[in-house]
Amino acid sequence: MEQARGQWGSSVGFILAAAGSAIGLGNIWRFPYVTGENGGAAFLILYLLCVILICLPYLFAELVLGRHSHKNPVGAIEAIRGKGSPWVWAGALGVITGVGILSYYAVIAGWTVGFIFKDFIAPHLDFAGFTGNPLVSIPLFALFIVLTVGVVLGGVESGIERTAKVLMPVLLVLMLLVIIRGLTLPGAKAGLEFYLKPDFSQVTSKTVLTALGQAFFSLSLGMGAMITYGSYLPKTANLRTSGAFVAFFDTLIAVMAGFMIFPAVFAMGARPDAGPSLVFVVLPQVFASMPMGHLVSMVFFILLTIAALTSTVSLLEVVVAYFVDERLWSRKKSAWTVGVVTFVVGLPSALSAGASGSLTHMTFLGKEGFLGIMDYLWGNISLALGALLLSIFVGWVWGVKQAGEELKLGSTITDSGVRLWGIFIRYIAPVVIFIVLLDVFGVFD
Numbered sequence: 001m002e003q004a005r006g007q008w009g010s011s012v013g014f015i016l017a018a019a020g021s022a023i024g025l026g027n028i029w030r031f032p033y034v035t036g037e038n039g040g041a042a043f044l045i046l047y048l049l050c051v052i053l054i055c056l057p058y059l060f061a062e063l064v065l066g067r068h069s070h071k072n073p074v075g076a077i078e079a080i081r082g083k084g085s086p087w088v089w090a091g092a093l094g095v096i097t098g099v100g101i102l103s104y105y106a107v108i109a110g111w112t113v114g115f116i117f118k119d120f121i122a123p124h125l126d127f128a129g130f131t132g133n134p135l136v137s138i139p140l141f142a143l144f145i146v147l148t149v150g151v152v153l154g155g156v157e158s159g160i161e162r163t164a165k166v167l168m169p170v171l172l173v174l175m176l177l178v179i180i181r182g183l184t185l186p187g188a189k190a191g192l193e194f195y196l197k198p199d200f201s202q203v204t205s206k207t208v209l210t211a212l213g214q215a216f217f218s219l220s221l222g223m224g225a226m227i228t229y230g231s232y233l234p235k236t237a238n239l240r241t242s243g244a245f246v247a248f249f250d251t252l253i254a255v256m257a258g259f260m261i262f263p264a265v266f267a268m269g270a271r272p273d274a275g276p277s278l279v280f281v282v283l284p285q286v287f288a289s290m291p292m293g294h295l296v297s298m299v300f301f302i303l304l305t306i307a308a309l310t311s312t313v314s315l316l317e318v319v320v321a322y323f324v325d326e327r328l329w330s331r332k333k334s335a336w337t338v339g340v341v342t343f344v345v346g347l348p349s350a351l352s353a354g355a356s357g358s359l360t361h362m363t364f365l366g367k368e369g370f371l372g373i374m375d376y377l378w379g380n381i382s383l384a385l386g387a388l389l390l391s392i393f394v395g396w397v398w399g400v401k402q403a404g405e406e407l408k409l410g411s412t413i414t415d416s417g418v419r420l421w422g423i424f425i426r427y428i429a430p431v432v433i434f435i436v437l438l439d440v441f442g443v444f445d
């Protein structure tokens with residue numbers, strides 16, 4: 001059985017695949033608009049603190065759990081506590097969340113594919129006209145699910161790892177090109193100032209929590225994606241170094257996304273706080289009025305598509321790993337079945353950007369539109385809950401001693417290093433995540 005299970009071909013392969021999971025719409029679409037709404041540089045600093053102090057220790061917890069058991073989130077917990085343990089539900093929540101996030105994430109990813117060609121096929125349509133047309137949004141959504149299934153079908157090493165190894169370096173180069181184009185526009189300096197000169201007068205506790213939630217989502221934490229990717233690592237792999245690289249690359253790309261967007265936005269006299277439409281509405285305007293704009297626009301949406309694909313792959317892989325490990329389904333049957341189910345679950349999201357009036361305008365917990373509500377339920381509440389349960393599980397139920405032994409395998413981490421990590425995973429992470437959860441439920445509003 002162990003033999004049949006996939007494994008990464010190399011540490012670099014793992015780092016690129018896990019960074020591919022982490023780097024996605026969260027970095028390039030969500031991070032800039034959230035930073036733009038929350039004051040720029042001050043938010044950036046809070047974000048960096050959250051990554052280092054909370055997310056990095058928690059990332060190690062997921063990786064350790066996965067590599068210990070070589071299993072999906074459900075199997076990983078069963079391996080420690082046995083089949084009947086209620087903690088297994090924490091793993092199951094992760095698997096369900098995979099379908100939940102993928103169902104709307106692939107809709108947005110479909111838009112990014114459409115925007116590669118939009119200048120040629122539908123130049124007259126604005127963002128709402130484009131996403132509100134079900135004949136456009138549904139086929140693009142279906143296409144993205146099929147692409148994702150296609151990569152996952154190839155398996156861990158020849159599907160996921162090989163795709164990431166090609167696409168991640170391409171992404172980096174394309175981003176550098178767009179950054180250089182933006183920075184050389186007249187007036188770009190105001191954007192740099194917004195992004196780099198902190199003004200803490202606008203920071204509230206809400207800003208801190210927004211930064212932390214963004215960091216969790218961006219690093220693919222809280223639903224066992226890193227348990228699953230960690231489960232394909234050999235015992236000889238150095239979890240500390242690999243994990244640190246993943247967090248570093250994810251953060252680098254988010255920071256670069258800011259450099260890609262703010263100078264261009266300011267150079268064109270647009271506002272940084274446009275919200276979720278920043279990348280889809282403001283940027284195309286920026287591109288349209290700049291020399292070589294069509295080309296830059298295509299490059300930009302190609303890179304957004306690449307980033308999104310390596311992320312949707314990880315979301316699907318968590319669910320597929322569950323069916324392969326626990327239900328003994330074939331990879332092929334698992335990937336197609338989960339793909340079809342996710343497509344059906346995601347249809348209302350695809351119709352909620354204008355195509356259906358009632359889905360577009362429905363409200364729940366203060367969020368408007370079916371897609372926005374799904375994002376809140378799965379991308380905020382469920383991730384925070386999952387991260388809380390998993391950090392308590394690793395820190396208190398499994399225990400820092402046992403988890404620490406696994407963390408030490410393959411690395412030179414010392415006993416005091418493990419103790420320090422234990423403080424973060426037992427006390428700091430759960431308490432801070434609990435506060436985030438209260439915020440998610442609107443306790444601080």
Ligand code: TRP
Nearest residue numbers: 022024025026027218220225311
């Ligand atoms: N991290 C990805 C992004 O930034 C999205 C993502 C992929 C994700 N897998 C995840 C988020 C698992 C949370 C959990 O776009």
